Amino acid sequence: MVTIILDLIYPKTCGMCGKTYSTYLCPKCNLKLKTLLNKKQIHYPKEKYFDEFMYIFKYENEIRQKIIDYKFNKKSYLYKFFSQLIIYNYFNSIDTYDIILPVPINKKGLLLRGYNQASLISKEIAKNIYSLEFSNKILVKQRETLKQSTLKKTQREQNVKNAFAVVNNNKIKDKSIILFDDIYTTGNTTNECSRILKEAGAKKILVFTIAKD
């Protein structure tokens, strides 16, 4: 009943086309997006601290614009759309994991934007997958970093080195972890996060991102 009333006050709209619908992704857009999904699904990178990598889209065209809107154009509500898209299409790939952790962002960025874009989506995914726990208190940033996109490839590794910390090792010891971020570019940030998560006892890490640049 409460849900019905809430739906009347705040009608859901499709994150892609903006039409009012009963969920945040209408069937028409879901069908269209399905054709853009990364078909290969899981990658097994060598020489990385994470074990698996999965991204949904290439960082281009309408998806690129959607992510920019979400991150920079005050459209925080799009987290519902992105999480729904992930749950619809990747449920079987992620429901075997124990915990989902968002990649932390700089304090300055958080203050400016008001939210961590990866955190909102991760939290919503965990809310819908019973066995998956969410935390943004375990993996934290211990110093500010420069924007990776402003740096040369050789500087990126150094920029994030020792920038993260694990607060509670017990929470992740022997656990299968999804490390969630919005965009994967060189993978330096997620790799550095994975390094300290593995040091803290994580069993297995899947890096999951919306897009790959």
Ligand SMILES: [Zn+2]
């Ligand atoms: Zn739509």
